[in-house]
Amino acid sequence: MRRTCDGCDENKFIHARRPDGARLCRWCQINDPAWAKPCGTCGVTEHLFHRGLCGACALAEWLTDVLSAGTGAIRPGLAPLYDCLNATPDPVATILWLRRPSPRRALAELVEAVGPLTHEQIDALHPRFFAQRLRGVLVVAGTLPPRDEHLVELEDWLCQRLAQIGDPAERGLVSGFAQWHHLRRLRKDSARQPISQGQAQVVRREIGMAIRLLAWLREHDRSLDSITQLHVDSWFTVRSRMRASLSFLRWCVRQGHVGSLRFPTQTQEQPKHFTDEDQRWHAVRRFLHDDTLPTPVRFAGLLVLLFGQPVARICRLPADRLEHTETGTFLRLAQQAIALPRPLDILATDLAGGRRGWAPVGPETVSPWLFPGALPGRHLSPSMLGRHLRDAGRDIRGARNLAMLDQAADLPAAVASQLLGLSVRQATRWGEWAAAHRAAYAAELVRRQVQKGVDLNQSR
Numbered sequence: 001m002r003r004t005c006d007g008c009d010e011n012k013f014i015h016a017r018r019p020d021g022a023r024l025c026r027w028c029q030i031n032d033p034a035w036a037k038p039c040g041t042c043g044v045t046e047h048l049f050h051r052g053l054c055g056a057c058a059l060a061e062w063l064t065d066v067l068s069a070g071t072g073a074i075r076p077g078l079a080p081l082y083d084c085l086n087a088t089p090d091p092v093a094t095i096l097w098l099r100r101p102s103p104r105r106a107l108a109e110l111v112e113a114v115g116p117l118t119h120e121q122i123d124a125l126h127p128r129f130f131a132q133r134l135r136g137v138l139v140v141a142g143t144l145p146p147r148d149e150h151l152v153e154l155e156d157w158l159c160q161r162l163a164q165i166g167d168p169a170e171r172g173l174v175s176g177f178a179q180w181h182h183l184r185r186l187r188k189d190s191a192r193q194p195i196s197q198g199q200a201q202v203v204r205r206e207i208g209m210a211i212r213l214l215a216w217l218r219e220h221d222r223s224l225d226s227i228t229q230l231h232v233d234s235w236f237t238v239r240s241r242m243r244a245s246l247s248f249l250r251w252c253v254r255q256g257h258v259g260s261l262r263f264p265t266q267t268q269e270q271p272k273h274f275t276d277e278d279q280r281w282h283a284v285r286r287f288l289h290d291d292t293l294p295t296p297v298r299f300a301g302l303l304v305l306l307f308g309q310p311v312a313r314i315c316r317l318p319a320d321r322l323e324h325t326e327t328g329t330f331l332r333l334a335q336q337a338i339a340l341p342r343p344l345d346i347l348a349t350d351l352a353g354g355r356r357g358w359a360p361v362g363p364e365t366v367s368p369w370l371f372p373g374a375l376p377g378r379h380l381s382p383s384m385l386g387r388h389l390r391d392a393g394r395d396i397r398g399a400r401n402l403a404m405l406d407q408a409a410d411l412p413a414a415v416a417s418q419l420l421g422l423s424v425r426q427a428t429r430w431g432e433w434a435a436a437h438r439a440a441y442a443a444e445l446v447r448r449q450v451q452k453g454v455d456l457n458q459s460r
Helices: 026-031 055-067 076-086 091-098 101-112 119-123 128-141 149-163 168-190 197-219 229-235 240-255 277-289 295-307 311-315 344-353 382-391 396-410 413-420 424-459
Strands: 002-004 011-013 036-038 045-047 322-325 328-332 337-339
Touching: 026 045, 055 076, 055 091, 055 101, 076 091, 076 101, 076 128, 091 101, 101 128, 119 128, 149 168, 149 197, 168 197, 168 240, 197 229, 197 240, 229 240, 277 295, 277 396, 295 311, 295 344, 295 382, 295 396, 311 382, 322 344, 328 344, 382 396, 396 413, 396 424, 413 424
Parallel strands: none
Antiparallel strands: 002 011, 036 045, 322 328, 328 337
């Protein structure tokens, strides 16, 4: 029954009453000293979870019962899992999470397995999100070695797509393109740092387009070794196919699978989507001073609006990129650090101080990322951060394009490359676009002034 809680004065479901008759909701009861009692096992005085046990003792008892299948003896292979889950900073949240039907079934599967814990055992668990969270807990605790999850998912996806190709020759072509053109490079990159979700998506798109091209040739009674320039030109009449299939066709030419072909020149067009300058600075002021927005959203929005950083790169910023010295606060986006002015440095300090993942499960560790995600040890996904920024009412794409034009117009290409994380070629291209954009803007101002003068003469 909903009543006004005497602890927080809010209309909530009443969970308990104090001896003096005061009504309390669940959270006020947990924090009320009158309900604190000594634990029957460890003797600590706090709000007991059940059966006279505090949260930590109740979690230890429950884990022992589940991981031993009721025998009381946990097999050696699951001892690291017990130690990892039992080291949580919030035992009550961990119990409530693990007592759900899906986690209980997954833990029962682990109990029935034999041998030490491996990534392959975690891969077989369902549901998938529970397996991902449990894997993150075990990796953070050091029980499992870290691995590149995006690369593993990409390799699994490739196996499934190859199995769907009926023609062995086509399957061999796609497999060779995927292995030698993409995966060899990604595995090399993964040895330095995990690949991003965007990198994996690009590979999926190009492999999928290669499969579509081979199917299109089959529909036209052609194979890849008999393709002609006419077929290439006909395939590229659909513009969306150009970027995604050029890599495959050029790889086929280099490997000798097809003869000499001419491909359309691929040029990167100037961005056309820009937000208004006044709207951009209005958004900057809101992110700087609106305390109702979460600190991560405010700081990420300012990195987009002021420095033109893409959301995918912001999510992957390690915590050690933020440096505090006697002279100020610095953020290293690329080779050279950028001095953060006030109040941006205050936001950065608040963000670094409150850095912790959203999953209250596993050992209490500080996240290595500036923007921790929902999974232990993982950063916030670009799609989630982009959603938060859009919910704040910001045109991310247009604002970033305008910020990049401003930076490119004010900084030499070499400096922009070292500060903003662009290649020199990209910085040069943005500088050319900035010059063209300003010239077009000046021409538009002149046109408006001329038109205004004509209208004034006509009115006279």
